[in-house]
Amino acid sequence: MSATSPAPAAQSGFDGDSVVKVTNLVAGYIPGVNILNGCSIEARKGELIGIIGPNGAGKSTLLKAMFGLVKVHSGSVVVRGQDITGLKANKLVTKGVGFVPQTNNVFAALTIEENLQMGMFQRPKDFAKRFEFVADLFPELAKRRAQRAGSLSGGERQMVAMGRALMMDPAVLLLDEPSAGLSPVKQDETFLRVHEINRAGVSVIMVEQNARRCLQICDRGYVLDQGKDAYTGTGRELMKDPKVIQLYLGTLADTVE
Ligand SMILES: Nc1ncnc2c1ncn2[C@@H]1O[C@H](COP(=O)(O)OP(=O)(O)O)[C@@H](O)[C@H]1O
Numbered sequence: 001m002s003a004t005s006p007a008p009a010a011q012s013g014f015d016g017d018s019v020v021k022v023t024n025l026v027a028g029y030i031p032g033v034n035i036l037n038g039c040s041i042e043a044r045k046g047e048l049i050g051i052i053g054p055n056g057a058g059k060s061t062l063l064k065a066m067f068g069l070v071k072v073h074s075g076s077v078v079v080r081g082q083d084i085t086g087l088k089a090n091k092l093v094t095k096g097v098g099f100v101p102q103t104n105n106v107f108a109a110l111t112i113e114e115n116l117q118m119g120m121f122q123r124p125k126d127f128a129k130r131f132e133f134v135a136d137l138f139p140e141l142a143k144r145r146a147q148r149a150g151s152l153s154g155g156e157r158q159m160v161a162m163g164r165a166l167m168m169d170p171a172v173l174l175l176d177e178p179s180a181g182l183s184p185v186k187q188d189e190t191f192l193r194v195h196e197i198n199r200a201g202v203s204v205i206m207v208e209q210n211a212r213r214c215l216q217i218c219d220r221g222y223v224l225d226q227g228k229d230a231y232t233g234t235g236r237e238l239m240k241d242p243k244v245i246q247l248y249l250g251t252l253a254d255t256v257e
């Protein structure tokens with residue numbers, strides 16, 4: 001029998017440790033065409049959640065739907081007990097949700113510091129305090145604060161994008177493929193940073209194409225397939241599950257001890 005199981009049925013009622021709870025989400029870009037077909041995931045306090053799955057499974061759509069960028073047809077997104085389904089992105093940042101899209105996630109013409117200020121436009125008074133938090137996690141951003149984001153490498157831009165999302169003190173950070181397009185060394189560094197962000201008290205939901213690395217560092221993972229959560233379990237359980245290996249991880253079988 002496999003160690004993982006289909007995601008449990010949605011439960012009602014708020015449990016104090018739940019940071020984000022997505023229940024039976026149905027969403028899509030065009031009326032009548034659903035990309036998410038009843039997707040349920042949850043992140044609890046302090047958890048690092050990994051989401052993997054084949055191309056086109058709906059991973060990016062899930063994050064966008066959670067962040068109010070894709071129309072939700074039914075189902076719900078609850079953040080810290082509050083139903084935020086369908087709220088627009090600018091409202092969501094004040095409700096504790098931060099989002100780093102996969103591409104175009106920095107303002108290239110602005111400096112690092114100006115990028116971080118953009119993350120705070122709704123709470124400019126708190127800039128110094130939040131800047132200190134972000135500078136602790138990313139000292140190199142603080143040192144190079146006057147440099148234009150457009151002149152940075154891919155890995156550095158990813159840090160600016162994460163730093164900007166952290167400026168609003170999110171309870172949960174949604175990351176869409178933070179390692180995409182980076183060299184192996186920079187990928188490792190990015191995963192390390194994500195881990196540090198998580199250890200600093202921020203719950204993280206990370207979509208990753210690098211499934212193996214993602215499952216190695218996450219507390220729990222979900223495999224998305226055709227707009228649904230097909231499997232869930234701890235990162236270790238998913239890495240060892242023969243069905244998950246066969247369907248989604250390919251040659252990973254050789255690399256699990
Ligand atoms: N802006 C869009 N308009 C219409 N369809 C889209 C759009 N973005 C993605 N899709 C479709 O939604 C499906 C899931 O895409 P996506 O969420 O990007 O998958 P993943 O991130 O898992 O690779 C795909 O069939 C894709 O073609």
Ligand SMILES: [Mg+2]
Nearest residue numbers: 059060061102
């Ligand atoms: Mg995607």
